[in-house]
Amino acid sequence: MKDLGHGANVNHIAKMYDKNPKDIIDFSSNINPKVIQGLEKYILEGLSECRSYPDINYTNLRNNISKYISVKSDFIIPGNGATEIIYLLMKSIGKRLAILNPTFSEYERSAKLSGLEIINLNLNEKKQFSIDLEDIKENIEKFDSLFICNPNNPNGKVKDLTELLNLMIQNNKLLIVDETFMEFVAEEEKYSLVKYVQRYENIFILKAVTKFFGMPGLRLGYGLTSNKEIIEKIHNYKEPWTINSFADTLSNHIFEDKNYIEDSKKYYIKERSYMLQELRNIQNIVVYDTDTNFILIKLNDRRSYEIKVELLTKGNILIRDASNFIGLDDSYIRVAIKSHEENEILIKHMKNVLGD
Structure with a gap:
């Protein structure tokens, strides 16, 4: 391997x-x-569902996530961890992707495997890895989508992305935000862009159960967007039944805790x-x-x-x-x-x- x-x-x-x-x-x-609390009981409950195929549309799972984050279930794309969604997304967007570094390496790897042209931009290390908006403006005609992790991995600092979002909207670019660590943030509601998903089609957000709920082996993540074209393309590429009965069953409980x-x-x-x-x-x-x-x-x-x-x-x-x-x-x-x-x-x- x-x-x-x-x-x-x-x-x-x-x-x-x-x-x-x-x-x-x-x-x-x-x-x-x-x-x-009660994890063992929920796992046994999921085990009892394993003799049947999971719902291919993940209706129950999407409804549970919808209640948790207050986003319409039609705008939720569940995946086998956020990583599956990243790889599907790279097949479904424009051919030029900018990535704000340093950050998670799977963004670049998935983009390369999908034949995307990558523009590597840098966060400002001397200023706590802050966003250089002027640098992004200077390069804005070179990309169709911009990928940022917030809070960023590896430095962990959360950023206010309002100005960046407005810039992307003004220039009709797609802003992709990995928020898999957002739930650890004290003022999560202030910084998360989930509240804008239903209003703007220029946003795609990645979330996961892996980190905050402490279950990386469950492999449950999801993407959020109101961009119907991207949703349709992802579903065209997505393999069926990539999420197991354990993840579906656990979603009945963990988001309510x-x-x-x-x-x-x-x-x-x-x-x-x-x-x-x-x-x-x-x-x-x-x-x-x-x-x-x-x-x-x-x-x-x-x-x-x-x-x-x-x-x-x-x-x-x-x-x-x-x-x-x-x-x-x-x-x-x-x-x-x-x-x-x-x-x-x-x-x-x-x-x-x-x-x-």
């Missing part, structure tokens, strides 16, 4: 370093450590503050602000691969070497925010490896 350069490769790393995968604390993948949602948001507001403060007590690193469940760190005089190996061999801790993000180099690492106990272990070992 080709190494696609993502995190969450615990089994591969464990084999390389002769470790038990269960002993490794995975800070390379950004997953909510909290578990939905208000306590889980509120507790998770409160936890991350508090734990982000703790992690940022503790990490900034370590010398010779730069810790970037974050609004989500991971933190980007720049090493002043060490290399990302060296630190990754040291943390793994000395502390059974797996972090994300961020050197393969476009626009970053081998001085960057990314760490997830996990349970408080696991975060304490990470801080302790990072202090040992990097010095107080």
